Amino acid sequence: MIEVKHLVKIFTSRNQVVRAVDDVSTAIAKGEVVVVIGPSGSGKSTFLRCLNGLEEFDDGQVIIDGIDIAGSKTNLNAVRREVGMVFQHFNLFPHKTVLENVTLAQRVVRKRKAAEAHDKAMALLSKVGIAEKAQQYPSRLSGGQQQRVAIARALAMDPKVMLFDEPTSALDPEMVGEVLDVMQQLAREGMTMAVVTHEMGFAREVAHRVLFMDAGRILEDASPAQFFTAPREPRAQTFLKQVL
Amino acid sequence: MPLKKRSPQWPWQGLLVLILVGMAAGLWFATQRVHYEWRWERVPQYFLYQADEPQVAPAAGTVQAIHGDGATRTVDIAPATGGAPLQVTVASSSLQVKVGDTVAADDDIGTTPHWRIGPLTQGLWITIWLSFVSGFIGLIIGLITGLCRLSPNPTLRGLAVLYIELIRGTPLLVQIFIFYFFIGTVLNLDRIVAGVGALALFAGAYIAEIVRAGIQSIPRGQSEAARSLGMSSTETMLHIVLPQAFKRVLPPLAGQFISLIKDSSLVSVIAITDLTKSGREIITSSFATFEIWFTVALLYLLVTSVLSQLLFWLERRFARSD
Ligand SMILES: Nc1ncnc2c1ncn2[C@@H]1O[C@H](COP(=O)(O)OP(=O)(O)OP(=O)(O)O)[C@@H](O)[C@H]1O
Numbered sequence: 001m002i003e004v005k006h007l008v009k010i011f012t013s014r015n016q017v018v019r020a021v022d023d024v025s026t027a028i029a030k031g032e033v034v035v036v037i038g039p040s041g042s043g044k045s046t047f048l049r050c051l052n053g054l055e056e057f058d059d060g061q062v063i064i065d066g067i068d069i070a071g072s073k074t075n076l077n078a079v080r081r082e083v084g085m086v087f088q089h090f091n092l093f094p095h096k097t098v099l100e101n102v103t104l105a106q107r108v109v110r111k112r113k114a115a116e117a118h119d120k121a122m123a124l125l126s127k128v129g130i131a132e133k134a135q136q137y138p139s140r141l142s143g144g145q146q147q148r149v150a151i152a153r154a155l156a157m158d159p160k161v162m163l164f165d166e167p168t169s170a171l172d173p174e175m176v177g178e179v180l181d182v183m184q185q186l187a188r189e190g191m192t193m194a195v196v197t198h199e200m201g202f203a204r205e206v207a208h209r210v211l212f213m214d215a216g217r218i219l220e221d222a223s224p225a226q227f228f229t230a231p232r233e234p235r236a237q238t239f240l241k242q243v244l
Numbered sequence: 245m246p247l248k249k250r251s252p253q254w255p256w257q258g259l260l261v262l263i264l265v266g267m268a269a270g271l272w273f274a275t276q277r278v279h280y281e282w283r284w285e286r287v288p289q290y291f292l293y294q295a296d297e298p299q300v301a302p303a304a305g306t307v308q309a310i311h312g313d314g315a316t317r318t319v320d321i322a323p324a325t326g327g328a329p330l331q332v333t334v335a336s337s338s339l340q341v342k343v344g345d346t347v348a349a350d351d352d353i354g355t356t357p358h359w360r361i362g363p364l365t366q367g368l369w370i371t372i373w374l375s376f377v378s379g380f381i382g383l384i385i386g387l388i389t390g391l392c393r394l395s396p397n398p399t400l401r402g403l404a405v406l407y408i409e410l411i412r413g414t415p416l417l418v419q420i421f422i423f424y425f426f427i428g429t430v431l432n433l434d435r436i437v438a439g440v441g442a443l444a445l446f447a448g449a450y451i452a453e454i455v456r457a458g459i460q461s462i463p464r465g466q467s468e469a470a471r472s473l474g475m476s477s478t479e480t481m482l483h484i485v486l487p488q489a490f491k492r493v494l495p496p497l498a499g500q501f502i503s504l505i506k507d508s509s510l511v512s513v514i515a516i517t518d519l520t521k522s523g524r525e526i527i528t529s530s531f532a533t534f535e536i537w538f539t540v541a542l543l544y545l546l547v548t549s550v551l552s553q554l555l556f557w558l559e560r561r562f563a564r565s566d
């Protein structure tokens with residue numbers, strides 16, 4: 001589903017060059033749940049944002065469902081329809097109601113009829129458990145509720161892949177569970193997912209593979225069972241000691 | 245013991261009233277010293293006045309009969325060429341003919357009073373629509389320039405910066421002169437078009453900066469979320485960024501429109517009879533200098549405060565989603 005070949009992303013800001021993603025190659029199969037972990041600043045977010053072209057990478061290739069996203073004939077907007085993204089800070093549209101947040105892109109991008117978009121949105125909002133808030137504005141919702149709306153908004157486009165960038169990091173601890181539950185259900189339904197998270201429990205239970213990143217490189221690519229019991233890399237060992 | 249002590253408000257309000265009364269008294273004494281004679285009763289006629297419109301005989305003939313009493317009289321004129329009598333109605337006090345008089349065509353029979361719009365009302369109207377039209381065009385110019393200013397294309401960005409800097413770096417009065425005497429002559433523009441053009445270009449530059457700041461105040465995450473859903477940059481601008489930016493720019497935009505109404509008084513230098521020019525013209529004939537200028541100021545104040553109320557109301561409506 002996703003193929004990444006020799007991906008490089010360099011940030012240059014005020015005589016400082018950061019290789020945020022440094023020659024990363026990997027692949028994510030259809031229906032696979034891959035969790036990306038690593039210390040702060042290791043390039044996890046940047047890597048994820050390269051996957052849907054939010055970040056223009058400097059070198060390498062990202063191929064989504066057979067389409068090279070940096071190809072000269074590729075319509076990036078068409079690719080992004082198929083790749084849902086959930087952000088750390090939800091990024092809901094504050095001037096739209098919850099329902100409108102979920103219907104807007106369906107109408108504008110997928111050109112669905114109002115009734116169809118509405119039905120789809122209500123079905124998804126029920127699925128994430130906040131159908132009763134459909135007419136509210138996002139500012140009236142708790143963090144956990146907002147993040148679930150954001151997930152519904154992404155799912156409304158019927159994406160083939162979902163990217164999650166620390167979806168629970170901005171939440172109060174008691175709300176983390178409700179969001180993880182929704183993600184776990186998605187994984188069970190066979191959604192292809194790439195998840196950056198610090199929730200080791202989620203990684204252990206839900207992930208099929210764990211990628212450990214440090215300084216822009218993938219240092220370890222292993223099953224959760226192997227990664228959490230016997231990490232090979234010394235830096236992964238130190239990291240695990242700190243977070244577990 | 246509450247931390248916040250409530251001191252009584254009335255001594256300060258009393259002081260405020262005292263100061264205001266003092267200022268009014270000062271003004272009165274000042275006008276006494278220059279022996280100014282206030283003639284406020286002269287002002288209303290410049291808003292609305294009654295003019296006598298002459299009524300003439302439609303054809304040559306003789307006055308056959310005059311009927312009616314009270315305020316108006318109807319005069320029956322039998323035409324010299326024969327036929328049914330023609331009727332003319334005039335005000336009783338202005339009647340100039342008697343029964344049996346012979347009248348030629350277009351002879352005065354009398355007058356009828358008519359309400360006319362005075363120069364102050366006309367000037368006010370010119371000021372309002374001049375500001376409205378140039379504000380509207382300025383808004384469009386400002387929106388386009390603001391977007392160009394943020395465009396990744398260096399040509400568009402350069403043009404936008406040049407325009408904004410040129411307009412903001414020169415006085416409006418000079419711009420109006422250039423627009424009227426140079427561009428107006430070259431393109432053969434009407435003075436009204438030149439006035440509206442100069443005001444719109446002037447407002448556009450400031451509105452562009454307001455628009456730019458408004459767009460930049462919307463967090464990056466908003467457009468990233470929209471783009472990640474597959475929206476194009478135009479769709480993102482239209483559905484996500486501009487609606488949110490619009491809400492934020494309403495207060496500075498209101499200020500800009502209010503400035504525009506006041507700045508529009510400068511077009512009187514190219515002989516557009518706006519409120520200010522009307523005021524000046526009236527003074528040359530009425531000598532009620534102080535009254536007219538006070539009235540003109542009051543009228544500007546009226547228009548600007550109506551506008552700010554309107555925008556305040558709009559702002560409240562948009563605050564729904566907070
Ligand atoms: N827009 C940017 N401009 C300059 N440098 C950037 C930018 N975004 C990220 N970086 C740098 O790239 C490196 C990787 O950042 P990234 O946000 O991908 O890390 P991360 O693994 O997601 O960290 P965190 O766990 O804190 O979210 C960091 O050194 C960061 O300073």
Ligand SMILES: [Mg+2]
Nearest residue numbers: 044045046166
């Ligand atoms: Mg990050």
